[in-house]
Amino acid sequence: MEENEKTLPETISDFLNIARRHKYYLTIPFIIISAISSVVAMKMPLTFVSMGTILIEQQQVPQSMIQTTVTGFADERIRFIQQRVMTRESILSIIDKYHLYQKEREKSTPSDLVKKFQDDVDVDLISADVKSTQGGGKATIAFTISFKSQQPAIAQSVANELVNLFLAENTRVRTQRATKTTEFLSEEADRINREIQGMESKIAEFKEKNGKSLPELLPSNLAAVERTSNELRQTEGLANLLKDRIAYLTAELPRARQTNLIPQQAGEKPTPGLSKEEQLRTLKAEYMQLSSQYNPTHPDVLRVGRQIKALDPSFTGSLDQQDVALELEKTWQELDALKEKYGEDHPDVVKLKLKAKKLEGQTASKPADSRPAPDVGAGSDDPIYINLVGQLKSSQSELDNLVKRQAYLQKTLEQLNDIIAQTPQVERGYHELLRDRELSLEKFAKLKSKVQEAKLAQTLEEEQKGESFTLIEPPALPDKPEKGKRSKFLLVGVFGGLIAGGGMAALAELLDSSVRGKRALQAVTGIPPMIVIPYIKNDEDLALERRKRMLLWIWCLVFLVIAILLVHFVVMPLDEIWDRLAVYVQKF
Structure with missing residues (x-):
């Protein structure tokens, strides 16, 4: 413990002895370097700084009522504005305006001047702890803009210029962004509106092309099918009734014509008291009936023929076409009645077919399966006959109209069925068009709402009611120079002198081979000294x-x-x- 107490003072004394021995090596570099740094610091030009403080004020209208179109953090917008303001063109115009760096212009390029100006400008952000509904944290509430110059007035003027540029650029950027947002949304809304108009044109063309097959018309088409089917059935029923009526009237016409004829059996003589025409008419009716039943060489046919020839020498064996037509119509009526009861192979049916064929051969004017229309020329003086003929013509006319109506209804029914069959395919395409239009209408409504909001935000920015920069402390004329640069240089010089002096003293001690002190002597000889005589x-x-x-x-x-x-x-x-x-x- 005593050895340690003696060692420490001896070690400190050794350092002090080294300092005393090499005091010149220690002091001279220190004095020279400190003096030089002091002189240089005193000779350094004075720098004046003018600073302005800008406060970031929040939106005056609550954001819940009007949402601004300018988003992002304040520090990002400040740095963005700084880049917009501190462009090469803007900096060179400020340098020319305030005649900055007159001495440096001769030796520096414009790029060097721009770099020096940017070094002299300082934009510092002021942050604070804030609390909001989204949580707490640091937020930029203000920032400062400063400019350094050797002339106080120049520093203040340039700082004012920069502050004004920042304020104007912030207003311009916010207004421009709000305007561009409104223009973009308006153009997008117009584009969607044009798409909607095009879709409506396609829908109109689709309706015009497939108007009857549209899905909303399906109930009416089905109802039309039902109505048409009912009307068609009614028309068919009426046509059948008219056919029966025509058949009945056709059958009654021969009877009406023969009301004045007296029928006679084959082989009988004409009834006395009848006129020659009446007897001739009766014989011709009997001849026509027998001719339809027997061959021309049959005795009854030949007998009646001779009787007719006796009354009418011009008779050649052929009857009047009018009488044949009436008999043929009567035969057709009887044939239709038998067909309803029996088949085609029934003997009575076959017999009447042969009779109709013979009568048709005598008429030589119509095909075998057609029915001749009765002649209404003869017997027109009989009221009953005329009435029947009129009813027959009316019924035939009505039947023709019903047949035409029936054909029309059948065609209409086929068209309605085709339309209903096409409805599912048409419905799919129609619904696709409607769905696209609904989506576009929904998008258009949202865009219109956003356009209105963007216009409100644009008005908010134009009237400077949104977030704004407010100059709360304009740049003042600096009355004292900046002290940081000189002080730093002077401190560096002093510490550099101390290090240089200590280094020179340590180097001199290492190069000195002299033996000083008892410990150095003991270290050299290895023997401790017996006595130490102090210096007198x-x-x-x-x-x-x-x-x-x-x-x-x-x-x-x-x-x-x-x-x-x-x-x-x-x-x-x-x-x-x-x-x-x-x-x-x-x-x-």
């Missing part, structure tokens, strides 16, 4: 000590001056310190 000072030594003390006081004074300079340039100017001390003394 004489008058010269005492005078030398006095000179050293004087030099020490001088060095102390130099250090004091250096310390005062350091305090003045690094910590606080001396006049401010003096003012504060005066205020402090007055308090007590």
Whole structure:
């Protein structure tokens, strides 16, 4: 423990001895470097800084009522505006406007001047802890813009110019962004509206092309099918009734014509008292009936033929076409009645078919399966006959109209069935068009709502009711220079002098081979000294000590001056310190 207490002072004393031995190596570099740095610091040009503070004010209208179109964090927008303001063209115009860097212009390029201007401009953000519904954190509430110059007035003017540029650029950017948002949404809404108009044209063309097959017309088409089917059935029923009526009237016509004829059996003589025409008509009716039943060589046919020839020498064996037609119509009526009861192979049916064929051969004017229309020329003086003929013509006319109506209804029914069959395919295409239109209408409604909101936001920005930059502290004329640059240079010089002096002293000690002190001697010989005789000072030594003390006081004074300079340039100017001390003394 005692050895440690002796060792520490001896070690410190060794350092002090080294310093005393190499005091010139230690002090001379320190003094030279400190002096040079002090002179250089004093010679450095004074720099004045003018600063303006801009507050970021929130939107005046609640965002729940009007949503702004300018989004993003404040610091991002500030840096964005800074890039817009600090362009090469803008910087060069400011340099020319305020005649900056007159000395540097001769040796520097425009790019160098722009770089120097950017170094002299400083934009600092001011943040604060905020709390909101979305949580807390740091938020930028303001920022400062400063400019450094050797002339206070220039520093203030340029700082004011930059502040005005920032304020104007912020207003322009926000208004421009709101305007572009409104224009974009309006153009998009117009485009969607044109698409809707095109879709409506396609829907109109689709309806025009498939108007009867549209799905909304399916109930009416089904109802039309039902109505048409019912009407068709009714028309068919009426047509059948008219056919029966025509058949009945056709069958009654021969009877009406023969009401004045007296029928006679084959082989009988004409009834006395009848006129020649009446007897001839009766014989012709009997001849026609027999001719339809027997061959021309049959005795009854030949007998009646001779009787007719006796009354009418011009008779050649052929009857009047009118009489044949009436008999043929009567035969057809009987044939239709038998067909309803029997088949085609029934003997009575076959017999009547042969009779009709023979009568048709005598008429020689119509095909075998057609029915001749009765002639209404004869017997027109009989009221009953005329009435029947009129009813027959009316019924035939009605039947023709019903047949035409039936054909029309059948065609209409086929068309309705085709339309209903096409409805599913048409419905799919129609619903696709309607769905596309509904989607476009929904998108158009949303866009129109956004356009209105964007217009409100644009008005908000144009009237500067949204988030804005407010100049709360304009750049002032600086009355004191900036002290940071000189102070830093002076501190670097002082510490550099100390390091240089210590290095020179350490190097000199390493190069010195002298043996000093008992420990150095013991280290060289390996034997500790028996006795140590102290150094005896004489008058010269005492005078030398006095000179050293004087030099020490001088060095102390130099250090004091250096310390005062350091305090003045690094910590606080001396006049401010003096003012504060005066205020402090007055308090007590």
